[in-house]
Amino acid sequence: MNFKGRNFLTLKDFTAEEILYLTDLAAELKRKKKEGIPVDVLRGKNIALIFEKTSTRTRCSFEVAAHDLGMGTTYLDPKASQIGKKESIADTARVLGSMFEGIEYRGFGQEIVEELAKYAGVPIWNGLTNEYHPTQMLADLLTIREVFGDYKGRKLCYMGDARYNTGNSLMILCSKMGIHFSVGAPEKYFPNAELVEQCKKWAAESGGSVSLETDPKAAAKDADVIYTDVWVSMGEPDEIWEERIKDLTPYRVTMDLLKCAKDTAIFLHCLPAFHDLGTEIGKTIHDKFGLDEMEVTDEVFKSSQSEVFREAENRMHTIKAVMAATLGAF
Numbered sequence: 001m002n003f004k005g006r007n008f009l010t011l012k013d014f015t016a017e018e019i020l021y022l023t024d025l026a027a028e029l030k031r032k033k034k035e036g037i038p039v040d041v042l043r044g045k046n047i048a049l050i051f052e053k054t055s056t057r058t059r060c061s062f063e064v065a066a067h068d069l070g071m072g073t074t075y076l077d078p079k080a081s082q083i084g085k086k087e088s089i090a091d092t093a094r095v096l097g098s099m100f101e102g103i104e105y106r107g108f109g110q111e112i113v114e115e116l117a118k119y120a121g122v123p124i125w126n127g128l129t130n131e132y133h134p135t136q137m138l139a140d141l142l143t144i145r146e147v148f149g150d151y152k153g154r155k156l157c158y159m160g161d162a163r164y165n166t167g168n169s170l171m172i173l174c175s176k177m178g179i180h181f182s183v184g185a186p187e188k189y190f191p192n193a194e195l196v197e198q199c200k201k202w203a204a205e206s207g208g209s210v211s212l213e214t215d216p217k218a219a220a221k222d223a224d225v226i227y228t229d230v231w232v233s234m235g236e237p238d239e240i241w242e243e244r245i246k247d248l249t250p251y252r253v254t255m256d257l258l259k260c261a262k263d264t265a266i267f268l269h270c271l272p273a274f275h276d277l278g279t280e281i282g283k284t285i286h287d288k289f290g291l292d293e294m295e296v297t298d299e300v301f302k303s304s305q306s307e308v309f310r311e312a313e314n315r316m317h318t319i320k321a322v323m324a325a326t327l328g329a330f
Contacts, residue, residue, distance in 0.1 A: 001017075001018060001021050001325075003018075003022075003325035003326050003328075004325075004326065004327070004328035005122075005123060005326065005328070006123060006325075006326050007117040007123055007124045007125070007326070008123065008124070008125045008126060008134060008135070008322050008326060009110070009113055009114060009117060009124065009126045009132070009134070010110070010126065010131075010132040010134055010169070010172070011132075011134045011137055011169060011172045011173055011176065012132075012172055012198075014176075015176070016176045016177055016178070016206060019138070019141070019173070019176060019177060020177075021325075022138055022318065022321050022322060022325060023138055023141050023142050023145065023318070023321075025321040025324065025325060025330060026138060026142050026314070026317045026318040026320065026321035027142060027145075027146075027317075029317055029320050029321055029324070030142075030314070030317040033068065033317065039068060039069060039320075039324075040068065040069060040070030041069060041070065041324070041329045041330075042069040042070045042071050042101075042323075042324070042327055042329050043070035043071070044070070045069075045070070045071045045072075045101040045102075045327065046071060046072040046073070046074065046099070046100050046101060047062075047066055047071055047072075047073055047074075047100050047101060047102040047103065047104065047323070048073075048074050048076060048096050048099070048100045048102075048103045048104070049062055049063070049073055049074065049075045049076065049103075049104045049106075049127075050076045050081055050083060050096075050103065050104065050105045050106065050107065051075065051076065051077055051078065051081075051106050051107070051127070052078050052081060052083070052105075052106065052107030052108060053078075053106050053107050053108070053128065054077065054078065055106055055127070055128070056272070057271060057312055057315050058106055058127045058128060058135070058315070059075065060316070061135075061315040061316040061319045062104050062125075062127065062319055062323075063075070064316050065316050065317075065319045065320035065323060066323065068320060069320060069323060069324055069329065071101075071323075074100070083112070084112065089112055089115045089116060089119075090115060090118070090119045092116070093115065093116045093117075093118070093119035093120040093121075094119050094120070094121075096120060097119070097120035097121040097122045098121075100122060101122055101123075101327055102122050102123045102124070102125065102323060102326065102327055103116060103120055103122060103123075103124050103125070104124075104125045104126075104127045105124060105125070105126060105127060105129075106126075106127030106128045106129075107128075107129065108129065108130055109129060109130055109131070110126075110129040110130065110131040110132060112129070113126050113129055123323075123326040123327065125319075125322060125323065125326070128165055129165060130164060130165060130233075131164065131165055131168060132165050132168060132169050132172075133165040133166050133169045133270070134169055135315065135318060135319050135322060136166065136169065136270050136315065137169045137170065137172070137173040138314075138318035138319075138321070138322070139311055139312075139314035139315045139317075139318045140170070140173070140227075140268060140270075140311060140314075141173060141177065142314045142317065142318055143266075143268065143307055143310055143311045143314050144156075144224075144225060144266075146310070146314075147266055147307060147310075148224065148264075151177060151178075151179060152177065152178040152179065152207065153178060153179070153180070153207065154179050154180070154224040154225065155179070155180040155181075155182065155222060155223045155224050155225070156170065156174055156179055156180070156181055156182070156223065156224065156225040156227060157181075157182045157183075157184060157219050157220045157223040157225065157226050157227065157261070158170050158171075158181070158182070158183050158184070158227045158228065158229075159183075159184045159185070159216060159219070159220070159226065159227070159228045159251045159252075159253055159257070159295075160184075160185060160189070160228050160229060160231060160248050160251050160295055161185065161189045161229070161231060161244070161248065162183045162185050162189055162190060162191050163189055163190070163191055163192070164233060165233075166227075166229045166270055167183065167191055167229075168191055168192070168195060170227065171183075171191055171195065171196070171199045171210060172195075172199060172202075174199075174203070174208055174210075175199035175200070175202040175203040175206065175208050175210055176202050176206055176208075177206060177208065178203075178206040178207040178208045179208050180208055180209045180211075181199075181203070181208065181209065181210050181211070182210075182211045182212070182213060182219045182220075182223070183211070183212045183213065183219060184213050184214075184215070184216040184218075184219030184220060184251050185212075185213075185214070185248070185251060186214060186247050186248075187212075187214060188247075189247070189248070190212050191212075196210060196212070216250060216251045216257060216260075217257065217260045220257055220258075220260040220261050221260050221261070222261065222262055223260075223261040223262065223265055224261070224262055224264070224265055224266070225261075225265065225266055225267075225268055226253055226257070226258055226261055226265060226266075226267050226268070227267075227268045227269065228251075228253050228269055228295045228296055229269065229270055229295065230272070230273070230274060230294070230295060231244040231245065231248050231294060231295055232244055241285065241288075241289070242289070245285075245289055245291065245294070248295070252293070252294065252295060252296065252297065253267065253295065253296040253297065253300050254297050254299075254300060255297065255299050255300055255303070258300055258303075258305065265305060266305050266306070266307045267296070267300055267301070267303065267305050267306045267307065267308065268307060268308060268311050269295075269296060269301070269308045269311075270311075271308060271311075271312055273295065273296055273301055273308070274293070274294040274295060274296075275293055275294075275295075275296050275297065275298045275300075275301035275302075276292065276293065276298045276301075277292060282294075
């Protein structure tokens with residue numbers, strides 16, 4: 001398959017075969033990394049990393065992956081970047097596109113990364129927008145396949161607020177790859193109805209399915225994967241916490257909920273996770289609402305069924321695959 005010059009903005013743009021190819025490439029690059037085999041096939045190339053929303057895993061994944069491939073990186077943090085402020089998105093894209101071979105964007109509306117792709121003339125990679133999180137999805141698929149040896153016909157249950165990037169992207173991934181996708185959430189936290197209908201069509205073709213449940217135990221029944229994310233996303237106002245805690249606490253991933261899934265089920269989370277009081281936000285929520293844990297209990301997070309750190313590592317290997325493929329290295 002020829003990915004050279006393509007953007008990586010949302011999995012809606014890719015076929016199941018293309019998603020599988022990138023996952024296979026990631027697995028191969030991971031093997032070489034573990035065996036100490038160099039893959040610095042993109043020496044002399046440079047990429048820009050635009051972070052309007054800060055991140056640990058995404059930044060480290062792109063930087064380590066780029067360095068492994070032999071590339072230089074320039075990091076633009078929220079204060080360093082003037083995108084859309086002093087300089088239009090189109091002008092920023094043209095400038096950076098003339099200096100770099102590829103550009104990563106992590107920030108707000110999907111329309112920003114789409115406009116960068118329109119004007120840059122080089123591959124644009126979506127590190128996260130409000131609507132989609134495609135690089136995370138490849139890491140999730142690789143993790144599922146490593147654990148089970150396959151993925152098709154498996155069931156993945158997402159607990160919590162499914163309206164935004166992670167919920168949307170998981171539904172797209174599952175529907176394209178023949179995975180049964182279920183949501184456990186109050187109705188107002190269900191994904192966009194139009195996207196749900198499109199994903200049901202993809203699922204009908206792939207052998208998967210899409211179901212939306214308000215009963216968390218029904219959603220989790222016989223699942224191979226239980227997945228959740230933080231209840232309040234970066235950039236949302238603090239006053240939302242009270243509403244989210246009230247609405248979503250019944251959908252917290254506990255050991256009792258995990259028992260509704262298969263005995264072999266795994267727990268995934270794109271991180272960071274508020275599973276204890278080890279963070280400033282966790283302590284603040286505890287002081288204000290009396291909670292020691294939020295979207296997942298510490299017991300589940302640290303259990304033998306939790307694969308969150310394998311999943312986090314796989315971000316780097318899958319991002320390396322995306323960059324290598326779209327820059328024509330493989």
